[in-house]
Amino acid sequence: MKYETLTVACAEHVATVTLNRPDVRNAFNETMIADLGAAFTALGARDDVRAIVLAANGKAFCAGADLNWMRKMAGYSDDENHADALRLAQMLSAIYRCPKPVIARVHGDAYAGGMGLVCAADIVVAADTVHFCLSEARLGLMPATIAPYVIRALGEQASRRYFVTAEAFDCATALRLGLVSEAVSADELDVTVQRLAQALCANSPNAVRECKQLVQDVAGVTIDDTLIDDTALRIARIRASEEGRDGVSSFLEKRTPLWRV
Known part of the structure; x- marks a missing residue:
């Protein structure tokens, strides 16, 4: 454009x-x-x-x-x-x-x-x-x-x-x-x-996006059971994501993650 x-x-x-x-x-x-x-x-x-x-x-x-x-x-x-x-x-x-x-x-x-x-x-x-x-x-x-x-x-x-x-x-x-x-x-x-x-750019694009959103959603919010459960759901979701799985695997296998350019 x-x-x-x-x-x-x-x-x-x-x-x-x-x-x-x-x-x-x-x-x-x-x-x-x-x-x-x-x-x-x-x-x-x-x-x-x-x-x-x-x-x-x-x-x-x-x-x-x-x-x-x-x-x-x-x-x-x-x-x-x-x-x-x-x-x-x-x-x-x-x-x-x-x-x-x-x-x-x-x-x-x-x-x-x-x-x-x-x-x-x-x-x-x-x-x-x-x-x-x-x-x-x-x-x-x-x-x-x-x-x-x-x-x-x-x-x-x-x-x-x-x-x-x-x-x-x-x-x-x-x-x-x-x-x-x-x-x-x-x-x-x-x-x-x-x-x-x-x-x-060296980090997981999905993780960067989710981290930015996490700060916006959590900053200033009361730490209660709702927030605790929400953060647990977020980490569970990203662990199961394609980039999350590859990131952990690449670390354990001492290789470059697929998103690294």
């Missing part, structure tokens, strides 16, 4: 989705929202893709909402505003719920909705010079559609602060808070992303 606001490339089982509106700091509008949703849905369904890297061209990773798009929203009715916001929320969900693991390669600043893209990813590798900001309150708005992902990534207490102060914070702070998985120099960014992508 071809996209107006993105480039998509696949090599060695890794797909790279690159935001490509550098002239507006990769701010998103209706077209980019639609492109991202379609791209992650399509890549998530491809058997030859085992990991996805979300990257960007230009100086910034993503500056949030495009100004022209925001001007257009000012004239929307309540129903039009709701429909518009829902499309953004569904796009973020497509990234978060993509069955393939997503690595955010953050080379430049991520503000407002750009934070949502970062927080929807599974692994975040950022250049140590980048800054993050939840700037919505400065404009009389709130980061509602990105909140489920930001709160999970930052934690409740940090979100309470940065939602209401709209302060920018640096990569070191993002690393300390757990938003960033690895902070590296700009020169090390691609090497680090490649290393992580290769690690993902």
Whole structure:
């Protein structure tokens, strides 16, 4: 598929989705929202893709909402505003719920909705010079559609602060808070992303998919008999799966599993 606001490339089982509106700091509008949703849905369904890297061209990773798009929203009715916001929320969900693991390669600043893209990813590798900001309150708005992902990534207490102060914070702070998985120099960014992508591709595709879903389903859930039984059912099911059986057999027989490429 071809996209107006993105480039998509696949090599060695890794797909790279690159935001490509550098002239507006990769701010998103209706077209980019639609492109991202379609791209992650399509890549998530491809058997030859085992990991996805979300990257960007230009100086910034993503500056949030495009100004022209925001001007257009000012004239929307309540129903039009709701429909518009829902499309953004569904796009973020497509990234978060993509069955393939997503690595955010953050080379430049991520503000407002750009934070949502970062927080929807599974692994975040950022250049140590980048800054993050939840700037919505400065404009009389709130980061509602990105909140489920930001709160999970930052934690409740940090979100309470940065939602209401709209302060920018640096990569070191993002690393300390757990938003960033690895902070590296700009020169090390691609090497680090490649290393992580290769690690993902070395594992069972089915196990990776099930592990991602496991975290989403179990995080924050009360540990009761229902959850205990659910986790037992999950491990029983994956033990009996084709890749589960081959993985255990290959380990015992000291051979390479069939999925290894």
